[in-house]
Amino acid sequence: MLFPIARAFFLVLPVLVACSGKVDVDQTSTGTGGGQGGSGGAGGSGDCPAEPPVAGAPCDVPANQPCTFGKCCPDIFTCEAGSWVETLVACEPPLPCPASPPLDGAACAGPCGQTTPCTYTCEEGGASFTVTCGDDNLWHSDMPTLCQGAMTCGDMLQCLEGYVCVTKQAFGATYECAPDPCGPEPLACACAGAICGDGFACIQASGKEVLCECPACK
Incomplete structure (x- = not known):
């Protein structure tokens, strides 16, 4: 197995700013967890800190200068009325x-x-x-x-010993590896049809490959 x-x-947090995966923030100068941000501008003269601040702690960074920490699902802080405010970011897992x-x-x-x-x-x-x-x-x-x-399955996967490559053709082709449902008997649609799944029919099964098609997708 x-x-x-x-x-x-x-960890998915409550949504205040929606994002998926990597987040790009439009800003003039931004600090990250690994370096310093820019300085200057109305409302403050400080740089973004090297580490995420504590919400509510004093700050001296321009209000239009968000500070981000982390690459994929970042912590975003802005300095409002002299205190750090965190913007929660919801990211897709x-x-x-x-x-x-x-x-x-x-x-x-x-x-x-x-x-x-x-x-x-x-x-x-x-x-x-x-x-x-x-x-x-x-x-x-x-x-x-x-x-x-093992054998190559499409251009994405390798199916290990004891598995077969299942090709599903609908509006395009998808590939997956599944345990050989026929072993030790030769692979055939009679015993491999179930691995095609709902909405698909086994068209051909031999060696270590099963071809499934979606009749309703034609």
Whole structure:
């Protein structure tokens, strides 16, 4: 059984400013958790602090100069009437780790939209390997070769030994890996049709591949 290990999560806060994933704030000069912001302007002369301030604490930063801390779901503070005010940000949780290992170089939702890194094993009790969703929106594996006995499924996944590649064709094609429903007998639609799911019919099943189509989508 394959168990992806998700090592990151986000807490969704009450919505005052809606966002999804990485947040870009339109501002003249902004501090971050790793550096200083700009200074000057009406209403204050200070810089954004290096660390998130405490709401209600005194401040001396221009009111039109928001200070953000964090990359993906940031804390945003503004200085109003001499005190720090925090703007709560509601962010969509990142996508979970794929159930099957993504291929090295396959597209991902970026480190703000995808739980990353993700850890997998080629076989139960075997050595683990890690796949990370990078800033280039691509998966990067510390084991770029396929696991022994695995097969490529579409251009996104590798299906491990004991799994088959399921292609679902509707208005486009999607791919997923599923446990072989026919083993140890040869793969056939008679025993593999159920893995196509509701609204799909098994058109072809052989080797380690199952092709499903949506009759109503034609």
